[in-house]
Amino acid sequence: MAKHRGRGVATINYPIGMNLGGDPSQALVHSNPTGKFTVALSSIDLGQGMKSVTRQICAETLGVPVEDVYVDTADSDTGPHCMGSFASRGTHRVGNAVMTAAREARAVMLEAAAEELEVDPGDLETDGKGSIRVKGAPHRSISVRDVAIAAQFRQGKTISGRGIFLVPLSDVDPETGEMSPATCYAHACLIVEVEVDDETGEIAVLKMTSAYEIGRAINPKLVEQQLVGGSWMGMSHALYETPEPYYPDTRDGPRDFNEYLMPGPGDICPNDITVLERPAPDGPFGAKGPGEMVANPVLPAVANAVFNAVGVRINELPITPEKILRALKARGSSTAARTR
Amino acid sequence: MLEFRKDIFADERDDNLIEVGQPTARQDILGHVTGTSPYYDDHRFANLLHLKILRSPHAHARIRSIDDSAAARAPGVKRIIRGADVPVNLNTLLSLIQFGKDDEPSLATDVVRYKGEPILGIVATSERAALEAMALVRISYDQLPAVFDVEEALKPNAVSVNAAYPKNTFEYYGKYDHQKLRYGDVDAAFKQAEIVLEDRYQMSPIEHAPTETNGSIAVPDTNGRFIVYTSTQALFFSLDTSAKINAMQSNQLHFIGGTVGGGFGGKVDTLTEPLAILAARLTGAPVRHRLSRHEEMQFGSPRGAERIFVKDGIMKDGRIVARQIRAYFDSGAYTRLSSYAVVKCTAHLPGPYTIPNVHADVFCVFTNRTPATAMRGFGVTAMDFALECHMDKGAVAVGMDPLEFRMLNMYRDGDMKAHRRQAKNCALIECAQVAAEKANWPLRDEFRRMSSRAGGSPERGGVADRTRTPAFAPTAKQAPVPADADHRRAPNVAPPVVPQRIAYERPASAAPARTTLAQQPAPRAVPPPPTAPASSPAGSTHGAPRFSSVFGTRRR
Numbered sequence: 078m079a080k081h082r083g084r085g086v087a088t089i090n091y092p093i094g095m096n097l098g099g100d101p102s103q104a105l106v107h108s109n110p111t112g113k114f115t116v117a118l119s120s121i122d123l124g125q126g127m128k129s130v131t132r133q134i135c136a137e138t139l140g141v142p143v144e145d146v147y148v149d150t151a152d153s154d155t156g157p158h159c160m161g162s163f164a165s166r167g168t169h170r171v172g173n174a175v176m177t178a179a180r181e182a183r184a185v186m187l188e189a190a191a192e193e194l195e196v197d198p199g200d201l202e203t204d205g206k207g208s209i210r211v212k213g214a215p216h217r218s219i220s221v222r223d224v225a226i227a228a229q230f231r232q233g234k235t236i237s238g239r240g241i242f243l244v245p246l247s248d249v250d251p252e253t254g255e256m257s258p259a260t261c262y263a264h265a266c267l268i269v270e271v272e273v274d275d276e277t278g279e280i281a282v283l284k285m286t287s288a289y290e291i292g293r294a295i296n297p298k299l300v301e302q303q304l305v306g307g308s309w310m311g312m313s314h315a316l317y318e319t320p321e322p323y324y325p326d327t328r329d330g331p332r333d334f335n336e337y338l339m340p341g342p343g344d345i346c347p348n349d350i351t352v353l354e355r356p357a358p359d360g361p362f363g364a365k366g367p368g369e370m371v372a373n374p375v376l377p378a379v380a381n382a383v384f385n386a387v388g389v390r391i392n393e394l395p396i397t398p399e400k401i402l403r404a405l406k407a408r409g410s411s412t413a414a415r416t417r
Numbered sequence: 418m419l420e421f422r423k424d425i426f427a428d429e430r431d432d433n434l435i436e437v438g439q440p441t442a443r444q445d446i447l448g449h450v451t452g453t454s455p456y457y458d459d460h461r462f463a464n465l466l467h468l469k470i471l472r473s474p475h476a477h478a479r480i481r482s483i484d485d486s487a488a489a490r491a492p493g494v495k496r497i498i499r500g501a502d503v504p505v506n507l508n509t510l511l512s513l514i515q516f517g518k519d520d521e522p523s524l525a526t527d528v529v530r531y532k533g534e535p536i537l538g539i540v541a542t543s544e545r546a547a548l549e550a551m552a553l554v555r556i557s558y559d560q561l562p563a564v565f566d567v568e569e570a571l572k573p574n575a576v577s578v579n580a581a582y583p584k585n586t587f588e589y590y591g592k593y594d595h596q597k598l599r600y601g602d603v604d605a606a607f608k609q610a611e612i613v614l615e616d617r618y619q620m621s622p623i624e625h626a627p628t629e630t631n632g633s634i635a636v637p638d639t640n641g642r643f644i645v646y647t648s649t650q651a652l653f654f655s656l657d658t659s660a661k662i663n664a665m666q667s668n669q670l671h672f673i674g675g676t677v678g679g680g681f682g683g684k685v686d687t688l689t690e691p692l693a694i695l696a697a698r699l700t701g702a703p704v705r706h707r708l709s710r711h712e713e714m715q716f717g718s719p720r721g722a723e724r725i726f727v728k729d730g731i732m733k734d735g736r737i738v739a740r741q742i743r744a745y746f747d748s749g750a751y752t753r754l755s756s757y758a759v760v761k762c763t764a765h766l767p768g769p770y771t772i773p774n775v776h777a778d779v780f781c782v783f784t785n786r787t788p789a790t791a792m793r794g795f796g797v798t799a800m801d802f803a804l805e806c807h808m809d810k811g812a813v814a815v816g817m818d819p820l821e822f823r824m825l826n827m828y829r830d831g832d833m834k835a836h837r838r839q840a841k842n843c844a845l846i847e848c849a850q851v852a853a854e855k856a857n858w859p860l861r862d863e864f865r866r867m868s869s870r871a872g873g874s875p876e877r878g879g880v881a882d883r884t885r886t887p888a889f890a891p892t893a894k895q896a897p898v899p900a901d902a903d904h905r906r907a908p909n910v911a912p913p914v915v916p917q918r919i920a921y922e923r924p925a926s927a928a929p930a931r932t933t934l935a936q937q938p939a940p941r942a943v944p945p946p947p948t949a950p951a952s953s954p955a956g957s958t959h960g961a962p963r964f965s966s967v968f969g970t971r972r973r
Contacts, residue, residue: 084856084858085819086809086819086820086823086852086858087801087805087808088769088805088808088820088827088849089768089769089801089805089845090768090769090828090843090845091794091797092761092764092765092797096757096760096761096764096796097760097764099514119652119653120652121649121650121651121652121674121675122445122675122677123650123677123679123680123681123684124677124679128444129441129442129443129444132441132444133436133437133439133441134437136435136436137434137435137436137437140435143436143439143441147444148444150675151652151673151674151675152671152672152673152675153652153653153656153670153671153672153673156652158653159651159652159653160651160653160654161649161650161651161652161653161685162650162651162680163650163680163682163685163791163795164795205435205436249590249596249760251589251590251592251593251597252597252599253597253598253599253600253837254596254597254598254599254600254763254764254777254835254836255836255837256760256764256836256838257836257838258761258764258836258838259764261842262769262842262843264769264843264844264845264847264848265848266820266845266848266849266851266852267852268852268853268856268858286852286855286856287852288422288847288849288850288851288852288855289848290844290845290847290848293438294421294438295438296438296440296441297419297421297438297439297440298441299443300419301419304419305419307793310681310793314621314623314798318621318623318624318626319621319622319623319624320622320623320624320715320719321621321622321722321786324619324621324622324722325565325566325567325747325784325786326565327476327532327565327786330714330715331624331714332711332714332715333710333714334626334710337624337626337714339626347418348418349418349855349856350418350419350420351419351420351421351422351851351852351855352419352420352421352422353422353425353426353844353847353848353851354421354423354425354426354430355425355426355429355842355844355847355869356426356429356430357842358841358842362434362437363429363430368793369793369794369795369797370794370797372793372794372798373794373797373801374801374805376798376801376802377801377802377803377804377805377806377809378805380802380806380809381805381806381809381819390616390806390810392616392617392618392619392806393618393619393621394619394620394621394802395621
């Protein structure tokens with residue numbers, strides 16, 4: 078009886094946005110009279126950081142500090158249509174809509190500033206700190222606040238913009254499956270190290286080492302939150318969770334978190350993550366979306382690591398101690414005898 | 418631990434940005450950490466009523482009679498809602514995008530098709546009063562035979578689950594019981610393949626397990642409108658679904674959401690809003706409808722389970738020349754969103770690899786269980802589990818390092834994919850290189866030099882062209898290096914040496930002399946190029962006789 082270590086790997090990709098497209102999102106951006114901007118969305122922030130991502134995209138596009146942008150989400154009376162927060166579509170679809178709206182608002186803002194500075198709008202640039210200045214002549218500048226006041230009370234301009242992003246819906250050929258499912262993909266490679274106890278069948282996940290390619294990372298801390306939490310979710314999926322433990326038999330389903338098996342703090346493991354950024358040609362600043370694909374490589378990597386450790390293939394999830402022991406027994410040879 | 422490799426693909430990025438790329442704190446973080454962010458259930462109303470759902474105890478039964486007279490007289494009960502009270506008591510979620518037939522009632526009237534299916538709504542002054550009244554309802558059922566297994570459900574004499582789809586399969590394009598993918602000619606390619614590898618994979622269902630269960634509060638507003646505070650992941654999706662079921666105009670509904678205690682796909686189904694609105698209309702009072710943890714666990718839709726059969730045709734040099742998939746998505750009793758996931762899954766095939774011959778049949782199957790729905794990785798997670806386990810077996814079968822075997826077959830910019838679009842913006846090879854380096858997983862030089870941006874082409878998808886131009890350029894004329902001693906170690910049953918080379922056993926039956934690979938005749942006659950669609954599929958469309966008999970590795 079012994080504990081055996083093994084490593085397994087998986088490599089995956091994941092489509093960004095709803096399959097086949099046809100899933101629009103809209104955004105409205107406007108300034109108040111003192112140069113503070115509101116982004117109006119009906120998109121939902123599930124905790125993944127939708128508000129932060131769209132806020133940073135809006136600030137970058139407008140050329141104003143992020144503190145001067147507030148994102149108002151999820152009110153159907155004020156927020157224009159969004160398909161929803163799913164399918165790894167938030168950053169890509171909503172981000173693009175916000176970028177389009179912010180560009181339109183920025184154009185009006187520069188027009189208003191040009192009128193105040195008596196220059197051509199094309200000669201102006203933003204400094205990202207709240208001012209607009211003449212290119213090459215930074216002493217000739219005006220604050221965004223003064224531009225907003227002038228636009229509202231003197232020039233009669235609305236510093237506002239509308240944005241929508243839509244990947245047109247693709248047809249599917251019923252005979253061949255020919256289709257345009259997605260415009261960009263995220264990628265991942267994950268290596269996991271496990272220790273399997275051949276007496277109890279218990280599996281300890283010791284370490285994950287991973288590389289995720291997610292297009293531009295709009296906010297690295299939110300990326301980290303997604304990648305760490307998501308990889309633990311994958312680990313839980315691989316080894317613990319199910320509401321139907323004897324699927325397809327429906328009996329013995331858990332009713333609460335006491336009965337629903339999940340890893341505890343002592344069961345989770347570090348994930349040594351590296352992020353790669355190959356910008357998506359149609360993403361906002363090249364962003365894709367890390368949300369969904371994070372967990373996917375963990376499931377097969379754990380199964381492959383179990384094989385590497387004790388030489389049995391578990392083809393049914395979750396990989397419980399019971400399945401390990403049954404597989405070891407079915408293989409017929411004692412693992413102890415195989416230990417060096 | 419998180420590190421960025423800004424040097425990779427740096428030439429494709431303009432990193433001269435100010436706000437994008439910063440670890441800016443969330444706009445709403447103060448509210449979250451001080452407990453003041455308003456979730457739907459943080460809104461307080463005088464005279465709030467509570468809606469609880471009486472659910473079927475049977476997986477499949479005919480409702481003979483319902484006697485709710487005692488419950489209606491119970492203390493605190495304001496209203497009992499039956500199916501007949503629901504203005505439009507049949508819906509399917511994706512009817513909003515014109516996909517599929519209405520197949521699911523809000524409240525069952527004649528037949529229940531899964532354990533937990535809603536039958537009555539009880540509106541009372543407290544949840545406790547509603548639950549106590551529920552115990553007084555008498556329902557008489559005729560139990561019906563039920564089917565729980567996807568392959569059983571496809572047998573000709575199987576119990577019919579869903580009245581809209583009597584054959585237990587979602588209908589695609591008005592004529593097929595599954596989604597097809599046909600690329601190249603797998604039958605010819607399997608004849609050419611030197612190794613054919615088949616196996617069966619079974620995904621488990623999984624619960625989204627959000628901290629905040631599904632719920633909503635519907636509040637009568639002025640001018641005939643209703644305000645709905647909701648945990649939904651998709652505000653207008655839920656609004657439009659609620660409007661349809663209640664036969665209301667969309668602008669009579671004002672949905673407010675936006676701070677949600679976890680979704681993961683489980684808050685798209687609009688499980689609570691339509692009946693909360695109906696209850697508020699019928700009583701004129703604000704009504705809360707929230708799932709208990711037990712309801713969320715057992716009757717809120719889970720991730721569905723998929724059963725997947727994979728068959729690969731592989732050459733001894735590691736190239737995969739054919740991949741055939743047969744997959745069954747367990748949709749439960751109603752469609753919800755599984756029909757969509759089937760198409761998404763098909764689009765994902767054959768995974769992130771360039772394989773010249775691909776054939777897939779993917780089914781959305783109805784069974785007498787809780788309807789499944791979207792969850793993180795929808796349509797793809799289970800398939801990736803199957804494909805990546807299978808890739809590992811393929812590596813063992815050809816005696817290659819499992820990561821190098823994958824890299825040899827990985828898709829690159831310009832490759833033709835099975836859904837007949839050219840790949841672009843690929844980066845999987847680079848992910849493999851970076852992860853391997855960090856984990857001290859040794860890769861040979863030619864694999865360390867590979868690039869997603871070099872060597873891809875539409876022709877690479879064809880076997881003929883791939884034999885002329887093997888997938889990795891630096892060793893184009895060279896047979897793959899036989900596995901080294903480390904590769905031939907038995908499955909690792911001892912603590913690893915460092916740096917560990919993952920140790921995979923070449924099966925005894927699959928151990929040709931190591932020197933033969935270079936002497937192999939060039940792969941024989943080739944299947945047609947991938948642009949030629951295969952002829953229409955032959956054989957049965959139900960069950961899995963072709964796969965079920967042969968598992969494991971088979972050498973030709």
